[in-house]
Amino acid sequence: MPAIIRILICLALCLPAFAQALPPPCNSGRVFEDRDGDGHWSRGDRPLPGILVSDGLRLVRSNAGGEYSLPWDDGRTTFVIKPAGYAFPTGDDGLPAFWRNQQYHDGPALKFGGVPAASPACRDFALTRAKAxxxxxxxxxxxxxxxxxxxxxxxxxxxxxxxxxxxxxxxxxxxxxxxxxxxxxxxxxxxxxxxxxxxxxxxxxxxxxxxxxxxxxxxxxxxxxxxxxxxxxxxxxxxxxxxxxxxxxxxxxxxxxxxxxxxxxxxxxxxxxxxxxxxxxxxxxxxxxxxxxxxxxxxxxxxxxxxxxxxxxxxxxxxxxxxxxxxxxxxxxxxxxxxxxxxxxxxxxxxxxxxxxxxxxxxxxxxxxxxxxxxxxxxxxxxxxxxxxxxxxxxxxxxxxARRGDEALSLHAPKVLRRGHWPGVGLFANVYMGEADTRVEVRIDAGEWQPMPRVDAADPALLAENLLDDLATTLRGYDRLPEAAVSTHLWRFNLPTDLAAGEHVFEVRAFDRWRGEIRASGAYRLVDATE
Structure with missing residues (x-):
């Protein structure tokens, strides 16, 4: 028999032995209270019974010794459901270390890497008592x-x-x-x-x-x-x-x-x-x-x-x-x-x-x-x-x-109107957390509070930005703002024009379901004009 044939036969006979020598994948371990904070089960640590562990399909509880066991299912993720009163250690990426992926064999080749094949060793999960x-x-x-x-x-x-x-x-x-x-x-x-x-x-x-x-x-x-x-x-x-x-x-x-x-x-x-x-x-x-x-x-x-x-x-x-x-x-x-x-x-x-x-x-x-x-x-x-x-x-x-402090609503109104103009120019209040039944009111020059009706319309302040983008001959930003769409939290009020010439202050208050009263204010001017 040629030498090469003998070598190939020997390798074929040995393959099962090599395969058996590979460690089998393991999806078992222990959930424990890490009293010394070293991240590993050691003397002085306490097993945690009754903790829920899952692979996204099955759900098991750790036993009296803190031990859990789930079937190995290539491609799944094993995780612990954190119980109240405990905390997970922080991983190297700054996120809580409460999971591990099961990937024994190579998964599909993907542009961003997917889940790489990893060691199938058993995994313990450490928890610490959460600070009060x-x-x-x-x-x-x-x-x-x-x-x-x-x-x-x-x-x-x-x-x-x-x-x-x-x-x-x-x-x-x-x-x-x-x-x-x-x-x-x-x-x-x-x-x-x-x-x-x-x-x-x-x-x-x-x-x-x-x-x-x-x-x-x-x-x-x-x-x-x-x-x-x-x-x-x-x-x-x-x-x-x-x-x-x-x-x-x-x-x-x-x-x-x-x-x-x-x-x-x-x-x-x-x-x-x-x-x-x-x-x-x-x-x-x-x-x-x-x-x-x-x-x-x-x-x-x-x-x-x-x-x-x-x-x-x-x-x-x-x-x-x-x-x-x-x-x-x-x-x-x-x-x-x-x-x-x-x-x-x-x-x-x-x-x-x-x-x-x-x-x-x-x-x-x-x-x-x-x-x-x-x-x-x-x-x-x-x-x-x-x-x-x-x-x-x-x-x-x-x-x-972002970076606006406690701002909870924004106002949009004209800066100036002709005194005696038809009173159909709007003051708009965009109440960011507004709901259909949110009460929004306005007063002019510290007068009586009046209701502002909610409207299904686009925020005119954003419409103005859209128009500025349209009229600009150079880019105003890397990307434009999105086109203004109907807002579910916009209120409108017709500004009065039958007041004295000069500046008039408007105040708007809204009653947020959780924060209570929130306010914003602004001003507009009325001027006399002739044709």
């Missing part, structure tokens, strides 16, 4: 940072992060932070820089996935968040604080080759996981559901699959305290779901569609610091929201316009 914090719980909520260049990462850092860091004075900026998708704008190589900026807040931060966080070269929806999961962990998971359970959902269904390429909805395994997790919770528990695409439909078209919404709402209906948070729209809106949306709970279900951190896609003319105007299409300044939840599960929401 004041109640209520303060949460920062970002939507759509959506940076597409390194310059826009810098905008995010200077416009959103830096003021929060300064205000925190070396302390964590909040007890918890959420980003509701579109962390980047298709260029997922920016994730490390974006994570580094967010980590400066020294706050446990959780991320939902958006339609601009997809691997667009993936051939299936199941593979479309591999690069996101390599950077941020599970796409559907829960996190528990004393005041509430937070559930973040991937609600972007990717449809390669389809038009549109995605739609809002949930996968079958997400319903399986969510039903199992909700069964572990008391029905009076406050639930905060965070996702990217709004659960309501845009006018005239299905943007979230109705059947999925009805299934989700059926699971949530037994709970009396549910708040939905979403992003995606680059506007600020409140929506109250009822029977028409498939919600049959005891009271309407509140969804707060959070404005974007990038506002109008980091567009508009730059200020003296080189930061773009970034207003959204409804006239709301870019920024972020805060959510406060008390021990009873009651909540308060607030919008923070």
């Amino acid at each position: 914090t004041r109640t209520p719980l303060d949460v920062l909520v970002f939507a759509d940072p959506q940076a597409k260049t390194a310059a826009q990462v810098d905008y995010y850092d200077r416009d959103i992060i830096a003021p929060l860091v300064e205000a925190a004075g070396g302390r964590p900026a909040a007890a918890l932070g959420l980003t509701l998708g579109d962390v980047a704008n298709d260029d997922l190589s920016l994730y490390p820089a974006l994570k580094a900026a967010t980590a400066r807040l020294r706050t446990p931060w959780l991320h939902a996935a958006g339609n601009h966080d997809l691997d667009f070269d993936a051939s299936t929806d199941e593979d479309s968040l591999r690069s996101f999961r390599h950077a941020f962990g599970p796409d559907t998971f829960a996190w528990e604080e004393a005041q509430a359970s937070f559930i973040l959902l991937d609600d972007v269904i990717y449809r390669p080759g389809g038009k549109p390429a995605y739609i809002g909805g949930l996968r079958e395994e997400q319903f399986t996981w969510l039903a199992a997790y909700l069964d572990t919770l008391p029905r009076d528990r406050r639930l905060v559901i965070g996702a990217h695409i709004p659960f309501f439909d845009e006018p005239g078209r299905e943007t979230f699959r109705r059947a999925d919404r009805e299934r989700l709402f059926a699971l949530l209906a037994p709970f009396g305290k549910v708040l939905l948070l979403s992003g995606h729209g680059h506007v600020q809106r409140h929506h109250y779901h009822g029977a028409a949306d498939g919600w049959n709970g005891r009271a309407p279900l509140h969804e707060y569609n959070v404005g974007a951190a990038c506002g109008g896609y980091w567009g508009g003319a730059a200020d003296a610091q080189g930061l773009p105007d970034a207003r959204m299409a409804d006239g709301t300044p870019n920024g972020y929201a805060s959510l406060r939840i008390d021990d009873a599960g009651d909540y308060a929401l607030r919008w923070h316009a």
Whole structure:
């Protein structure tokens, strides 16, 4: 027999032995209280029984020794649902270390890397006792940072992060932070820089996935968040604080080759996981559901699959305290779901569609610091929201316009009018957190307060910027502001022209559901004129 044949036969016979020598993948380990803070199970540490561990489909509890075991399922992510009163250590990327990806064999080749194959060794999860914090719980909520260049990462850092860091004075900026998708704008190589900026807040931060966080070269929806999961962990998971359970959902269904390429909805395994997790919770528990695409439909078209919404709402209906948070729209809106949306709970279900951190896609003319105007299409300044939840599960929401202090509304009015002119020129009040029933009033020269009617119209201040962009012969910014769209939180009042010539002060007050009375003021002049 030729020597080469003998060598090939020998190698073939040896291959099973080599394969058996490879360590089998392991999806077991221990959840423990890390009393010495070294990140490893050691003498003096305490096993934590009853802790929920999941792979996004199955849900198990750690046993009396803190041990858990799940089947190895290549491509999934194993994570621990943080129990109230505990904290995870911070990973090298500044984010809480509560997960690990299961990837024993190479996954699909993707432009942004996907999930690389890694060691299949067993994994322990460390927790520490959380420091006693004041109640209520303060949460920062970002939507759509959506940076597409390194310059826009810098905008995010200077416009959103830096003021929060300064205000925190070396302390964590909040007890918890959420980003509701579109962390980047298709260029997922920016994730490390974006994570580094967010980590400066020294706050446990959780991320939902958006339609601009997809691997667009993936051939299936199941593979479309591999690069996101390599950077941020599970796409559907829960996190528990004393005041509430937070559930973040991937609600972007990717449809390669389809038009549109995605739609809002949930996968079958997400319903399986969510039903199992909700069964572990008391029905009076406050639930905060965070996702990217709004659960309501845009006018005239299905943007979230109705059947999925009805299934989700059926699971949530037994709970009396549910708040939905979403992003995606680059506007600020409140929506109250009822029977028409498939919600049959005891009271309407509140969804707060959070404005974007990038506002109008980091567009508009730059200020003296080189930061773009970034207003959204409804006239709301870019920024972020805060959510406060008390021990009873009651909540308060607030919008923070980037670098604008406590500004809660903006006014637009003419500077000068002819005295005696037809009184049909409007003063507009854009109340950023306004709802359909928000009371907004105006008074002129400290007179009687009068109601301002809400109108379905575009913010004239943004319309003016659109016209300036049209008339400019050179670019006013790298990108324009978005075209003004109908705002859901705009009020109008006809300025009187039958007053004395001279300056007249107008004051506007609105009654915010959570902040109470908020005010802004301005002035216009009346002048006499002859033809």
